[in-house]
Amino acid sequence: MELSTIKDAFDRVAKKQRLSSSKAQEVIDQVGREIEQALTKMHSVHDSTSSSDQKSILMELNSKLNEMGPLKQLEGSQKELNVALSKYAKLLEKSFNPDISKAYRNVDFDTHTVNQIIAGHFYRRGLFDLGDCFINESGESEATYLKSPFLEMYQILEAMKCRNLEPALNWATTNCEKLMQNRSSLELKLHRLQFVEILQKGTRADALTYARTYLAPFASRHMAEIQKLMGCLLWAGRLDCSPYAEFLSPTHWEKLAEELTQQFCCLLGQSFESPLSVVIAAGVQGLPTLLKLANVMASKKQEWQAMKQLPVPVDLGSEFQFHSIFVCPVSRDQGSEENPPMLMPCGHVLCKQSIVKLSKSSTRTFKCPYCPLEATVAVCRQLYF
Amino acid sequence: MESLPNGDSTAVAAAATAASIPSSRLTHLAESLKLEHQFLRVPFEHFKKSMRANHRIVEKEMSAVISSVAEAADRDMSKEEAVHHLTSLVSRLQGLKRKLEEGNKTENLQAQRCRARLDHLESAGTESLSEWNSTRVKRILVDYMLRLSYYDTAIKLAESSNMQQDLVDIDVFHEARKVIDALQNKEVGPALAWCAENKSRLKKSKSIFEFQLRLQEFIELVRADNNLRAITYARKFLSSWGATHMKELQHVMATLAFRSNTECPKYKVLFEPRQWDYLVEQFKQEFCKLYGMTLEPLLNIYLQAGLSALKTPFCYEDDCTKEDPLSQESFRKLASSLPFSKQHHSKLVCYITKELMDTENPPLVLPNGYVYSTKALEEMAKKNNGKVTCPRTGLVCNYSELVKAFIS
Numbered sequence: 078m079e080l081s082t083i084k085d086a087f088d089r090v091a092k093k094q095r096l097s098s099s100k101a102q103e104v105i106d107q108v109g110r111e112i113e114q115a116l117t118k119m120h121s122v123h124d125s126t127s128s129s130d131q132k133s134i135l136m137e138l139n140s141k142l143n144e145m146g147p148l149k150q151l152e153g154s155q156k157e158l159n160v161a162l163s164k165y166a167k168l169l170e171k172s173f174n175p176d177i178s179k180a181y182r183n184v185d186f187d188t189h190t191v192n193q194i195i196a197g198h199f200y201r202r203g204l205f206d207l208g209d210c211f212i213n214e215s216g217e218s219e220a221t222y223l224k225s226p227f228l229e230m231y232q233i234l235e236a237m238k239c240r241n242l243e244p245a246l247n248w249a250t251t252n253c254e255k256l257m258q259n260r261s262s263l264e265l266k267l268h269r270l271q272f273v274e275i276l277q278k279g280t281r282a283d284a285l286t287y288a289r290t291y292l293a294p295f296a297s298r299h300m301a302e303i304q305k306l307m308g309c310l311l312w313a314g315r316l317d318c319s320p321y322a323e324f325l326s327p328t329h330w331e332k333l334a335e336e337l338t339q340q341f342c343c344l345l346g347q348s349f350e351s352p353l354s355v356v357i358a359a360g361v362q363g364l365p366t367l368l369k370l371a372n373v374m375a376s377k378k379q380e381w382q383a384m385k386q387l388p389v390p391v392d393l394g395s396e397f398q399f400h401s402i403f404v405c406p407v408s409r410d411q412g413s414e415e416n417p418p419m420l421m422p423c424g425h426v427l428c429k430q431s432i433v434k435l436s437k438s439s440t441r442t443f444k445c446p447y448c449p450l451e452a453t454v455a456v457c458r459q460l461y462f
Numbered sequence: 463m464e465s466l467p468n469g470d471s472t473a474v475a476a477a478a479t480a481a482s483i484p485s486s487r488l489t490h491l492a493e494s495l496k497l498e499h500q501f502l503r504v505p506f507e508h509f510k511k512s513m514r515a516n517h518r519i520v521e522k523e524m525s526a527v528i529s530s531v532a533e534a535a536d537r538d539m540s541k542e543e544a545v546h547h548l549t550s551l552v553s554r555l556q557g558l559k560r561k562l563e564e565g566n567k568t569e570n571l572q573a574q575r576c577r578a579r580l581d582h583l584e585s586a587g588t589e590s591l592s593e594w595n596s597t598r599v600k601r602i603l604v605d606y607m608l609r610l611s612y613y614d615t616a617i618k619l620a621e622s623s624n625m626q627q628d629l630v631d632i633d634v635f636h637e638a639r640k641v642i643d644a645l646q647n648k649e650v651g652p653a654l655a656w657c658a659e660n661k662s663r664l665k666k667s668k669s670i671f672e673f674q675l676r677l678q679e680f681i682e683l684v685r686a687d688n689n690l691r692a693i694t695y696a697r698k699f700l701s702s703w704g705a706t707h708m709k710e711l712q713h714v715m716a717t718l719a720f721r722s723n724t725e726c727p728k729y730k731v732l733f734e735p736r737q738w739d740y741l742v743e744q745f746k747q748e749f750c751k752l753y754g755m756t757l758e759p760l761l762n763i764y765l766q767a768g769l770s771a772l773k774t775p776f777c778y779e780d781d782c783t784k785e786d787p788l789s790q791e792s793f794r795k796l797a798s799s800l801p802f803s804k805q806h807h808s809k810l811v812c813y814i815t816k817e818l819m820d821t822e823n824p825p826l827v828l829p830n831g832y833v834y835s836t837k838a839l840e841e842m843a844k845k846n847n848g849k850v851t852c853p854r855t856g857l858v859c860n861y862s863e864l865v866k867a868f869i870s
Binding site for chain 2: 173
């Protein structure tokens with residue numbers, strides 16, 4: 078699809094429209110002029126008694142108009158415009174997929190669920206007014222439960238934007254155990270940022286007190302970090318001239334805000350990206366393949382509606398790979414609990430059923446389909462991805 | 463997958479290298495743009511409609527003026543009469559000129575919108591992809607809001623983040639709103655006016671919407687016990703449809719015999735207020751068809767495609783990663799009647815780093831059968847004196863004990 082061709086075709090349409098419009102103006106002017114000429118002729122006739130003068134002027138006007146054929150002129154330019162219009166429409170149909178709803182399945186697709194998902198999407202993006210307006214209009218009053226957790230998150234983030242770390246620190250301290258479980262050093266990073274702030278704005282003594290209270294607990298696990306921060310004390314108020322100047326960089330704030338969002342969502346059992354955006358993005362990548370499939374299956378509507386698994390793979394980017402999918406190279410079956418992937422001594426992996434089939438009775442040796450090495454079922458190990 | 467034809471490929475490729483977009487993304491991008499037919503078609507249809515309407519006005523007025531002159535030439539008029547007649551024609555033409563100018567302004571705005579959308583599609587290859595994608599999500603959501611008549615939300619959403627007004631169809635749906643509001647108030651007036659406005663196109667698509675509106679009006683007359691008026695109405699407005707839709711006509715005409723409080727189920731249903739909801743749905747469908755919109759909201763189409771592409775049996779397990787949308791109950795519910803995705807080749811994800819385990823980052827197997835990526839295990843070994851710990855079972859072993867797995 079070449080956008081430049083389409084743009085050119087549209088420019089032609091616009092041009093024909095302008096031509097048609099100016100033609101119409103021209104024709105109206107012409108007709109107007111003829112009528113006005115007839116009017117002036119009428120006014121110049123002094124003899125008001127004979128009606129034949131008016132009539133002859135009118136008849137002359139009529140024949141002039143007929144000769145001019147204004148309607149025909151209008152039609153002419155309109156025809157050209159219509160040709161350009163239909164060409165553009167055809168080009169659009171050719172360059173784009175004219176009906177993407179062909180891939181839609183008429184199955185139970187509950188509007189309430191979709192509305193709840195949308196409400197959740199707005200709230201997690203911090204669009205609280207929008208979310209409320211939506212819930213109002215759609216009548217999905219139950220969806221308000223999604224609001225409060227994200228409200229808290231945005232309050233913390235808003236405070237951080239104003240360089241106020243208190244809400245963030247409070248949250249981090251309250252959830253320090255879970256954060257540790259997630260192997261996140263968020264609490265330390267927040268304290269570090271606060272320490273640097275105090276160092277820049279307050280006194281050395283304040284910073285020291287802060288360090289003693291809040292940084293000391295982290296000493297055992299993050300000695301190197303603490304040592305660096307202690308070093309900063311020597312440059313209180315002049316940190317930008319110190320070897321530690323990079324601590325002042327605003328990117329720390331941005332990165333920390335992102336990490337806080339990540340951890341917050343994680344603790345809520347939510348994903349970092351809005352799931353709605355992820356599914357739409359996956360849909361954008363998958364729809365072309367599904368449309369091709371729907372086309373091929375156009376005559377088998379029933380099969381299309383009822384299928385349990387797509388018959389063709391849909392290629393998605395690696396960012397959509399959330400699970401390990403093992404496909405046995407021999408049987409093309411997907412790995413599952415009943416049919417797990419098994420590692421052979423040669424390093425190749427087949428699914429259990431394929432191995433059982435190859436060994437014919439699970440006691441004989443069999444040759445790996447990919448290399449000359451032989452193995453028995455017993456030495457094959459189950460893999461866990 | 464088709465590759466980009468010659469004309470555009472150099473420009474896009476140049477832009478792509480500048481923005482360092484890998485070629486697989488380019489093909490994905492080109493394919494995703496092909497899904498945007500509705501995006502371009504709606505303003506185009508709106509544009510055509512304005513042009514048609516304006517042209518009709520010009521034709522009508524011009525033809526009236528010409529025939530007025532012809533008719534005057536046939537009559538015998540006094541001078542005053544003739545002058546008066548011609549002067550009125552001149553002012554009529556002036557009025558027409560003004561109308562034409564106004565119409566032109568509207569047409570230009572609409573042409574501008576068509577162009578703006580073409581420009582927007584073009585910008586997908588050059589500007590920040592994540593921004594373009596997030597605009598697309600918003601466009602899809604605005605389309606959903608408009609289809610379900612959540613107009614305030616649609617307007618608010620379009621205004622938030624300064625999305626260009628040209629990219630959404632809010633004003634197209636204004637005319638729909640009038641009709642829908644009237645229908646919900648049990649009035650068919652605006653709907654019938656809409657049918658008249660779009661008569662030729664509705665006829666082309668063999669639409670029976672006008673017929674359905676007339677039938678409903680008939681039923682309302684019967685409901686009010688205005689049987690004589692109902693019959694006159696039927697004679698005037700329903701008889702012409704008899705040729706093609708006799709059965710439906712007869713079915714509804716029979717309501718004359720039953721009254722609005724009939725218990726007979728076949729006819730009771732015709733008197734239910736639900737019939738008006740059905741008319742609203744019919745109108746929405748006709749409206750969307752006329753403007754080249756999909757019959758389903760774009761959101762549903764993309765959701766279904768995405769859910770099916772993401773759906774695996776593993777999504778429904780309890781330990782499904784929260785990053786997978788299908789770990790959420792609402793998404794699981796939506797996907798329940800959709801087909802599972804299919805893979806032809808193994809795609810393995812490291813439990814630790816969430817990265818793909820491929821030939822550049824091959825999977826390594828611990829003595830207990832658990833598998834992680836080389837990158838993750840190498841790093842772990844480096845930090846722990848060559849020892850690795852399985853994060854799921856706690857087993858500790860040496861890096862040297864790990865075995866490579868070859869998975870195609």
